[in-house]
Amino acid sequence: MANKQDKKDEQNYNDEEAMKIIALQDERSGEVYMQLHGKYFKEIFHFLRSKTNDVIHAEELTAEVFCRLWQYAKSYKNENKFESWLISIADNVYKDFIKNESKRSNILRRLENFNEPAQTNSILLTLIEWA
Numbered sequence: 001m002a003n004k005q006d007k008k009d010e011q012n013y014n015d016e017e018a019m020k021i022i023a024l025q026d027e028r029s030g031e032v033y034m035q036l037h038g039k040y041f042k043e044i045f046h047f048l049r050s051k052t053n054d055v056i057h058a059e060e061l062t063a064e065v066f067c068r069l070w071q072y073a074k075s076y077k078n079e080n081k082f083e084s085w086l087i088s089i090a091d092n093v094y095k096d097f098i099k100n101e102s103k104r105s106n107i108l109r110r111l112e113n114f115n116e117p118a119q120t121n122s123i124l125l126t127l128i129e130w131a
Helices: 004-009 015-024 029-052 055-071 082-113 117-130
Strands: none
Touching: 015 029, 015 082, 029 055, 029 082, 055 082
């Protein structure tokens, strides 16, 4: 349980300030990142859950969104509302997911049509590379 001093020391930043700190990747970045994660996790998860209709995929994609937030913090421009920027990342993550799912589905369909082990093994190796 956090004591009063810990609560006093914990600073809350607005989204733009938080992104500047995360971009620096200094000793405060992890804590500030966790504040943004806590603030936006549910919204991003529900957005992706509504797109995927699958809890597990939504969880995985939400994790990817927050990885990209960390990865691309330096590219964040304060021109747009932070929340809109984060939703656009989530939308791009979802589009990547759909594109990859489509590729996997096509390969599985091709796999069903092959009877020769050499062809099947080639397709399976491709699937493994994408996994």
